[in-house]
Amino acid sequence: MTFLSRLFARQPDPRDQLKPLWHALIGLSRQPRWYAELGVADTLSGRFDMVSVTTTLALLRLEGDPGLAQESVLLTELFIEDMDGQLRESGVGDVVVGKHVGRLMSLFGGRLGAFRDALASPDDSALIEAVRRNMTLIEGADPAPLAAALRAEYARFTAIDAANFVEGAIE
Numbered sequence: 311m312t313f314l315s316r317l318f319a320r321q322p323d324p325r326d327q328l329k330p331l332w333h334a335l336i337g338l339s340r341q342p343r344w345y346a347e348l349g350v351a352d353t354l355s356g357r358f359d360m361v362s363v364t365t366t367l368a369l370l371r372l373e374g375d376p377g378l379a380q381e382s383v384l385l386t387e388l389f390i391e392d393m394d395g396q397l398r399e400s401g402v403g404d405v406v407v408g409k410h411v412g413r414l415m416s417l418f419g420g421r422l423g424a425f426r427d428a429l430a431s432p433d434d435s436a437l438i439e440a441v442r443r444n445m446t447l448i449e450g451a452d453p454a455p456l457a458a459a460l461r462a463e464y465a466r467f468t469a470i471d472a473a474n475f476v477e478g479a480i481e
Contacts, residue, residue: 325384325391330478331368332388338463338480339364348459349451356446362418363445363460365389366425371467371475373426381476389418420444429464437461 339360345352350360365385372382421444428440434457441453441460470480 324380325388328381328384328388328476328478331476331480332385332392332478334478334480335364335368336361336392344456344459348456349447349453350456351446351448353446359445361389361392362421363425364463366418366422367460367464367467368475368480369422370426370429370464371470374468375472378472378476425460429461434458434461 339357344350344360345356350356369382369385372378372385421440424440424444425437428437431437434454437457437460438453441447441457445453445456447453447456467475467480
């Protein structure tokens, strides 16, 4: 291999290994039960909330395994890249898209912290309150069933072997 071919050789994107997980999380967030049965508003905000919370559960699962720190970073990058693309597709201009992504990441970071603390607590009231504060629910929806479903998803995620989880085998 010549010097120039090595210099310009395309390296594989390390995020590619996590795309199956990312796509599985998107599929999970789109399941009708969240909206029809558990009270998440079927709106742009509600859908963002579900993508955020399923990604949060995945990141918390990755955090639980010290050998998966890099995968956690790569999954976060996929989240940012997707949100950037969604904003551009919805008509947000190049000049302000960074500002919008920054706001979304701030929201995401707050949710990550809230759900990390709430899931660490055995008391469901903390998780119910995190759902009430951080999820867009339909008017009058009780956050308790959604909180219970999210706790069950997190427990299911933590029971999946790390290699299978990273490969997106979450169903």
